[in-house]
Amino acid sequence: MNPYNKDSLPHAVFAQRPRSIKETGLSAEFIGDLVIKHLHVNGIADLHQLSENIALSGNILETVLTELRKQNQVEMLSASHNSRGERYALTDKGVAQALVALNKSGYTGPAPVTLEQYRTVVQAQSVQNSKVTRPDVQKAFEDTIIDPHLLDQLGPALHSGRAIMIYGLAGTGKTFICKKLTRLLGESILIPYAIAVGESVVQVYDPSLHHEVKANENPASIHLHQGSDPRFIKCERPVAVSGGELTLDMLEIDHDKNTRLSQAPLQLKANNGMYIIDDLGRQRVSPIDLFNRWIVPLEEKHDYLSLDTGKRVQTPFDVILIFSANINPVDLADEAFLRRLGYKIKFAPVSQAQYINIWQLYAKELQLNCPANLLDEIIDRYKKENRPFLPCHPRDLLGLVRDQCEYQGDDRIATTERLRLAWDTYFIDIKNARID
Numbered sequence: 218m219n220p221y222n223k224d225s226l227p228h229a230v231f232a233q234r235p236r237s238i239k240e241t242g243l244s245a246e247f248i249g250d251l252v253i254k255h256l257h258v259n260g261i262a263d264l265h266q267l268s269e270n271i272a273l274s275g276n277i278l279e280t281v282l283t284e285l286r287k288q289n290q291v292e293m294l295s296a297s298h299n300s301r302g303e304r305y306a307l308t309d310k311g312v313a314q315a316l317v318a319l320n321k322s323g324y325t326g327p328a329p330v331t332l333e334q335y336r337t338v339v340q341a342q343s344v345q346n347s348k349v350t351r352p353d354v355q356k357a358f359e360d361t362i363i364d365p366h367l368l369d370q371l372g373p374a375l376h377s378g379r380a381i382m383i384y385g386l387a388g389t390g391k392t393f394i395c396k397k398l399t400r401l402l403g404e405s406i407l408i409p410y411a412i413a414v415g416e417s418v419v420q421v422y423d424p425s426l427h428h429e430v431k432a433n434e435n436p437a438s439i440h441l442h443q444g445s446d447p448r449f450i451k452c453e454r455p456v457a458v459s460g461g462e463l464t465l466d467m468l469e470i471d472h473d474k475n476t477r478l479s480q481a482p483l484q485l486k487a488n489n490g491m492y493i494i495d496d497l498g499r500q501r502v503s504p505i506d507l508f509n510r511w512i513v514p515l516e517e518k519h520d521y522l523s524l525d526t527g528k529r530v531q532t533p534f535d536v537i538l539i540f541s542a543n544i545n546p547v548d549l550a551d552e553a554f555l556r557r558l559g560y561k562i563k564f565a566p567v568s569q570a571q572y573i574n575i576w577q578l579y580a581k582e583l584q585l586n587c588p589a590n591l592l593d594e595i596i597d598r599y600k601k602e603n604r605p606f607l608p609c610h611p612r613d614l615l616g617l618v619r620d621q622c623e624y625q626g627d628d629r630i631a632t633t634e635r636l637r638l639a640w641d642t643y644f645i646d647i648k649n650a651r652i653d
Contacts, residue, residue, distance in 0.1 A: 235446060238277055250315075264302060266301075272410070326411060331413055338449065345535070349401050380511070386566065405453055417525055460495045491537045494538070572611065
């Protein structure tokens, strides 16, 4: 349980388990096509297996299977030694219909939810509902070395729910700190496996982005009318990150013509969470075009996306959008857009004292013995070369020292020689960097 959220509603309140075909929001024909696609892809299955795979209760599937049997698309087989009752298999007619259904949509996952149902759940879990206070922020970052003034800027920005621009030198901890801010957005949320709009299905759940929270429920409850809708999966609030690879096309639904599958764009997958656009200004699209893409979602709290049919649909946009740049914001956007953002927060190098604390923290984490005189030598070198104290440096430099220890087969001791080699390996001497 997230200790910072105080006002969570039980998921079953706004995502009730459907008890009938009507309550799924899907047509019997749609569910029937999904059933025969599952049987075609996965083979013979009993009712329990189908119920788990399609995430609909047994009584709903029994109604659909009865109709499929009447249409001679499915036949019933006797129970086997490892099945939980009678099994279902496709007839020749069912195989033909499954191929037709797969040609329309290659989706064979759990049953999708409707767009209207998805809107309801997103609204109930909205980041706008998060009430962030100063004690909450301090508690969330009590294990992090960070300037208190910076926290007093980030806290109100997160509380507002508005888009944020953060900027500063690379290595000042922008992405690291922002990812930790999701601790303050509340408890786990429900993410749908997929969304259905008519016959179109858009996959939303992405295991590389959505981290499942294991529920303490009886697995057999799949047949009961209790708990939340199993077409949603309980996850931590997502944090999506895009870097220099981001293009405008990546902010649209991805339709694969070969597999007949449609994948949601990152901003849709990040709903009820955070989306960090990193390395702003280094994308292959101009910053102005990228900013213009966000004007409607930021102001209207919804987005417009195109389905595989070409139809444009309105989707919810409930994301803390963070623009992160190593470039001065005034060189990226005009005053009008920067005013829309509301919060522009600069990340600066840390103080010498903070740097030392970070160094000692990472030395302990890496189990490196680092004598105090060696740290003094490093500090002197920073001052001699006029380098800023960046919070990423201790982790990187000590990581290089650890690599040397492991390579040489010695105890993990930071020596002058190893630290100097790490420094010369990590930093580039601009005066001597030319290759002639």
